[in-house]
Amino acid sequence: MVLGGYMGKIVRVNLWNGKITYETLPEEILKKWIGGRGLGVYLMLKEVNPKVNPLGPSNKAIVLTGPLTGIAGLYSPGRWCSVTKSPLTETVHDSQSGGKFGPELKFAGIDAIIIEDISDSPVYLWVHDGKVEIRDAKHLWGMDVHHTTEAIQEELANEVGSNEARQIKVAAIGPAGEKLVKFAAIMNDKNRAAGRGGHGAVWGSKKLKAIAVRGHMKPKIAKPDMFREVSAQIMEKHRKNPVSSQALPKYGTAVLVNIINKAGIFPTRNFRTGVFEHADKISGETLAETLLDKKKSLEEACWGCQMVCARYSIVKDSPFSGKGGGPEYETIWAFGAQTGTADLKAIAKANFLCNELGLDTISMGNTIGALIELVELGKIPEEKLRGLNVKWGSPDAIVELVWRTAYRSGIGDDLAEGAYRLALKYGAPEVAMVVRKQELPAYDPRGAQGHGLAYATSNRGGCHLRAYMISPEILGVPKLVDRFETKGKAELVKHFQDVFGVIDSLILCKFTSFAIWADDYAAMLSAVTGWDVTAKDIEVIGERIYNAERAFNVLSFGDGREYDTLPKRLLEEPMPEGPAKGHVVRLNEMLDEYYELRGWIDGRPSRAKLEELGLRWLADRLEEEGLLPG
Numbered sequence: 001m002v003l004g005g006y007m008g009k010i011v012r013v014n015l016w017n018g019k020i021t022y023e024t025l026p027e028e029i030l031k032k033w034i035g036g037r038g039l040g041v042y043l044m045l046k047e048v049n050p051k052v053n054p055l056g057p058s059n060k061a062i063v064l065t066g067p068l069t070g071i072a073g074l075y076s077p078g079r080w081c082s083v084t085k086s087p088l089t090e091t092v093h094d095s096q097s098g099g100k101f102g103p104e105l106k107f108a109g110i111d112a113i114i115i116e117d118i119s120d121s122p123v124y125l126w127v128h129d130g131k132v133e134i135r136d137a138k139h140l141w142g143m144d145v146h147h148t149t150e151a152i153q154e155e156l157a158n159e160v161g162s163n164e165a166r167q168i169k170v171a172a173i174g175p176a177g178e179k180l181v182k183f184a185a186i187m188n189d190k191n192r193a194a195g196r197g198g199h200g201a202v203w204g205s206k207k208l209k210a211i212a213v214r215g216h217m218k219p220k221i222a223k224p225d226m227f228r229e230v231s232a233q234i235m236e237k238h239r240k241n242p243v244s245s246q247a248l249p250k251y252g253t254a255v256l257v258n259i260i261n262k263a264g265i266f267p268t269r270n271f272r273t274g275v276f277e278h279a280d281k282i283s284g285e286t287l288a289e290t291l292l293d294k295k296k297s298l299e300e301a302c303w304g305c306q307m308v309c310a311r312y313s314i315v316k317d318s319p320f321s322g323k324g325g326g327p328e329y330e331t332i333w334a335f336g337a338q339t340g341t342a343d344l345k346a347i348a349k350a351n352f353l354c355n356e357l358g359l360d361t362i363s364m365g366n367t368i369g370a371l372i373e374l375v376e377l378g379k380i381p382e383e384k385l386r387g388l389n390v391k392w393g394s395p396d397a398i399v400e401l402v403w404r405t406a407y408r409s410g411i412g413d414d415l416a417e418g419a420y421r422l423a424l425k426y427g428a429p430e431v432a433m434v435v436r437k438q439e440l441p442a443y444d445p446r447g448a449q450g451h452g453l454a455y456a457t458s459n460r461g462g463c464h465l466r467a468y469m470i471s472p473e474i475l476g477v478p479k480l481v482d483r484f485e486t487k488g489k490a491e492l493v494k495h496f497q498d499v500f501g502v503i504d505s506l507i508l509c510k511f512t513s514f515a516i517w518a519d520d521y522a523a524m525l526s527a528v529t530g531w532d533v534t535a536k537d538i539e540v541i542g543e544r545i546y547n548a549e550r551a552f553n554v555l556s557f558g559d560g561r562e563y564d565t566l567p568k569r570l571l572e573e574p575m576p577e578g579p580a581k582g583h584v585v586r587l588n589e590m591l592d593e594y595y596e597l598r599g600w601i602d603g604r605p606s607r608a609k610l611e612e613l614g615l616r617w618l619a620d621r622l623e624e625e626g627l628l629p630g
Contacts, residue, residue, distance in 0.1 A: 040083025174358030191325025334365020447580030
């Protein structure tokens with residue numbers, strides 16, 4: 001039998017001694033963890049002490065593809081992910097990215113790169129057709145992401161030729177990663193981000209500037225006839241789905257701005273309300289009419305994607321002139337409604353700078369919103385701002401604060417620590433809109449109860465993509481449920497979390513879930529690998545991944561019930577206006593039922609559940625540490 005997708009090919013790179021080794025994982029491990037996020041958490045548990053300093057030499061940075069990455073004929077197979085212990089959250093953390101870097105790594109014949117220890121000087125990795133080399137990067141240190149990408153391609157052109165060099169894909173950190181900003185991103189293809197959780201800071205701590213990849217190998221498919229049939233069926237489902245075939249291709253993710261604002265859950269001025277009076281000025285429709293470069297947007301599409309939700313924008317007018325990928329929905333919200341800013345050109349400029357300097361736009365904008373509230377409360381000494389007029393709706397301020405954060409200049413040094421540490425330092429921790437120290441994204445859960453539970457129980461911290469409950473609660477996918485009701489939400493959240501864990505391990509785009517679900521993912525995996533995978537298997541694998549992540553967090557900092565919570569504002573302050581007026585998140589009505597469904601005790605996996613999932617070794621480890629509940 002042919003095992004599809006070059007599965008299990010791992011390269012281990014020790015940056016301290018320069019040793020590079022090549023390994024192959026056994027099939028039994030791949031069947032349990034698949035690849036991507038799942039394989040990443042397994043490797044972290046096996047190889048990294050959960051109590052490790054995220055920015056120290058003992059943490060590892062793992063770059064992974066999945067068995068479906070780079071498979072032509074699938075829908076949106078152009079993704080990769082980074083897994084590490086986050087300096088922002090201290091959780092095990094995966095950060096996903098699109099573009100073309102992931103497939104190129106698969107074409108180079110490699111499924112994962114495990115990066116160990118710390119180099120004594122800056123380096124980058126050159127990965128080509130199954131080989132990995134460590135190259136000097138002292139001349140690249142200090143460069144922004146775009147300059148780094150171009151410099152590496154130009155440098156390697158001397159070896160492979162100019163035509164070949166143009167096909168090299170690069171993932172790199174910018175100055176923010178070098179300065180160890182706790183939400184620094186790893187950027188690939190210039191404008192794509194493995195953004196959340198500070199993975200760029202982990203690379204920066206290791207003096208790893210970039211990974212450049214080029215490959216010529218075609219991933220194998222174990223069952224070609226089955227694959228053609230499955231692929232055709234899935235393509236037809238996507239063609240019939242209005243979200244993936246119409247809304248996203250036409251307006252990109254920014255199509256959500258008016259939809260979410262109309263629902264009254266568009267977080268405004270640091271989640272004080274869910275209605276932004278200027279939403280239409282920063283909407284996807286306005287972006288398409290004013291700043292969008294349609295031709296370049298097509299070029300920005302992820303590898304093999306027919307959805308083409310990517311955006312590319314150009315701002316021609318000073319002082320915010322610039323160009324680049326995006327802005328996406330989350331970014332528009334983060335620099336827009338979250339900071340009270342209605343200037344789309346300034347929002348686009350802040351986004352361009354985040355791409356170039358290597359910053360997560362969600363955390364950056366959210367943290368600026370926290371700063372503005374702290375200033376309003378009189379908590380920030382005036383000298384810290386160095387004359388900058390930090391207030392709601394200041395386009396100049398949001399752009400300037402991106403620069404200051406990336407270089408840790410002045411107040412930027414505090415912003416670089418994230419909203420939680422910023423608010424704590426200045427005596428108002430309630431101002432930080434975070435879960436597990438990670439900044440919340442662009443949905444106020446007071447108008448979507450299930451989404452509130454998903455936020456609170458997210459293993460990687462505040463995140464909308466562990467369980468995108470906006471689908472059933474707002475968009476009606478797969479069917480509309482009462483967003484203000486708590487009954488039944490625990491089961492729905494768990495189901496989404498488990499299936500999404502597998503999507504992140506395959507690795508496919510989450511937007512595929514608008515049209516297909518567990519049985520479809522099982523069929524794709526079966527056709528490519530030759531395994532016999534069912535929809536039930538998908539849910540069990542996802543459950544295993546979710547329990548393993550929670551166990552890592554318990555071992556790291558004692559994760560459990562006290563961390564499965566939300567900012568007080570969302571629990572105690574009723575929404576002041578709009579369709580969600582008067583509502584708070586009724587988390588306690590859902591949490592105990594969620595724990596019962598998960599087989600957890602006060603937020604920690606029980607021995608019975610871990611053994612049921614084939615994780616007895618993990619239950620034993622928790623028991624040895626005195627952390628096993630019950």
